[in-house]
Amino acid sequence: MTKSVAIIGSQWGDEGKGKITDFLTKDVDYVVRFQGGNNAGHTIWIDGKKTVLHVIPSGILNKDKISVIDHGVVFDPDNFLKEVAGLERAGVDINPRNLKISNECSVITSYHKILDGAREDASANKIGTTKKGIGPAYEDRVSRKGLKLKHLLNKENLKKKLEGLFFEKKILFDNVYHCEYPSIDEEVQSLFEMGNSIAPFLVDTFSLYDKDDKITLFEGAQGVLLDKDFGSYPFVTSSSTSYAGIFSGSSNTHNIIDDVIGITKAYTTRVGSGPFPTESECEDSVTLGRVGHEFGATTGRKRRCGWLDLPLLRYAIKVSRFTSLALTKVDVLCAIDKIKVCYAYEYEGQIIETAFAGIDLEKVKPLYKEFDSFKDTVVNGSLDQKLEEYISYIEQQLNINVSMVAFGPDRSQLHHRHALNIFQ
Numbered sequence: 001m002t003k004s005v006a007i008i009g010s011q012w013g014d015e016g017k018g019k020i021t022d023f024l025t026k027d028v029d030y031v032v033r034f035q036g037g038n039n040a041g042h043t044i045w046i047d048g049k050k051t052v053l054h055v056i057p058s059g060i061l062n063k064d065k066i067s068v069i070d071h072g073v074v075f076d077p078d079n080f081l082k083e084v085a086g087l088e089r090a091g092v093d094i095n096p097r098n099l100k101i102s103n104e105c106s107v108i109t110s111y112h113k114i115l116d117g118a119r120e121d122a123s124a125n126k127i128g129t130t131k132k133g134i135g136p137a138y139e140d141r142v143s144r145k146g147l148k149l150k151h152l153l154n155k156e157n158l159k160k161k162l163e164g165l166f167f168e169k170k171i172l173f174d175n176v177y178h179c180e181y182p183s184i185d186e187e188v189q190s191l192f193e194m195g196n197s198i199a200p201f202l203v204d205t206f207s208l209y210d211k212d213d214k215i216t217l218f219e220g221a222q223g224v225l226l227d228k229d230f231g232s233y234p235f236v237t238s239s240s241t242s243y244a245g246i247f248s249g250s251s252n253t254h255n256i257i258d259d260v261i262g263i264t265k266a267y268t269t270r271v272g273s274g275p276f277p278t279e280s281e282c283e284d285s286v287t288l289g290r291v292g293h294e295f296g297a298t299t300g301r302k303r304r305c306g307w308l309d310l311p312l313l314r315y316a317i318k319v320s321r322f323t324s325l326a327l328t329k330v331d332v333l334c335a336i337d338k339i340k341v342c343y344a345y346e347y348e349g350q351i352i353e354t355a356f357a358g359i360d361l362e363k364v365k366p367l368y369k370e371f372d373s374f375k376d377t378v379v380n381g382s383l384d385q386k387l388e389e390y391i392s393y394i395e396q397q398l399n400i401n402v403s404m405v406a407f408g409p410d411r412s413q414l415h416h417r418h419a420l421n422i423f424q
């Protein structure tokens, strides 16, 4: 029987997806990225050693498992080769047996990165993107001008396609943004050479997955609130970050997904612009940021911090069909005296328990319940009593189990509360 588990961020990203993916990899066969690109930064700590992954799946530290970058991902060849080189220097074994890349992934070229950066710099209403070319690459995919990885292998064909992709961008670069860019010939040469280095990893993922007795983990990037359709538009990324994205972004979808785990930070953070209801009244945001080391794993930007937001979580659970939550970073709350949880909003004269797509998050007033802090997390394998009460409140309010509790960054700092369906 094939089985599968999805790791999906339930907030605005950086919830600890990398840690949970790495932990579960020992129990699965494939770890599959299905959307996003190297805008992601997934951190794993093992015995004091830190690894940050961007486009390479967080299964890669388990060398006997197969990590897959599937066709829904936008792929920057230059960044990928640098990521591989960095991991190899750190002693990670990466080869075409343990890493497979779909030849149908869309390519992020230099032109996409330049356009992303130029637009951000010129915009009066900045989204605060990672400037990795994610949005422009997805635009070209949807408008049918984009390059796929398989196109990098034939130089003549590559040049023709790149000219098509560049035609309108050149006008923007020369006349609107006034920026520098590589010539078509330079870009063709560079993409062709990088394509040759990547070629050994390229596969047709539709024929890759073995259907019998295999378990797949789908590793989401970003989070539901950054989903291009369900998120806080326009302050979102350009992919389907929720459950739905798995079905269009991967070719390994034989069954329903047995576990959809919503990875949830015990408070809320956000990088980049956009509304954030529980940020403004969070008198402890500086402490959360300092103790939680809340700096972006990709851009190094300071993450904005606020309290846990249950109306948004109820919405994320609905949108992404979570079967359980993994609650992370509970240890950070030990540094706070009075912990607040937003249980509902006041909005247009009404009490709102579940956020919804059209709600104006700038106009909601969060209502809070206060908790006494817990000074410890896990003692002799059991959760501290006050922490247990905090988690039970969240479970009861959201009507969902918390299957795992992370109480520190290390792989070993994970407490299990409820068994996952893939193990039953």
Ligand code: GDP
Pocket: 009, 013, 014, 015, 016, 017, 018, 019, 040, 041, 042, 043, 044, 045, 292, 293, 296, 297, 328, 329, 330, 331, 332, 406, 407, 408, 409, 410
């Ligand atoms: P991701 O993008 O969802 O994989 O998350 P990031 O790696 O961007 O950010 C999560 C940060 O929190 C990383 O620095 C992790 O090492 C760290 N982290 C994960 N879980 C825990 C936890 O339970 N406690 C603490 N203190 N840090 C954690």
Ligand code: IMO
Pocket: 009, 012, 013, 014, 015, 039, 040, 041, 042, 127, 128, 129, 130, 131, 132, 133, 134, 135, 220, 221, 222, 223, 226, 235, 236, 237, 238, 271, 272, 273, 297
């Ligand atoms: P992981 O997988 C947090 C945010 C950016 C910006 C918006 C659009 O590590 O959780 P983009 O470059 O995607 O066009 O930027 O999305 N963003 C993330 N925020 N974690 C991430 O990934 C993010 N990836 C993109 O900050 O607000």
Ligand code: MG
Pocket: 013, 014, 015, 040, 041, 042, 043, 297
């Ligand atoms: Mg991250």
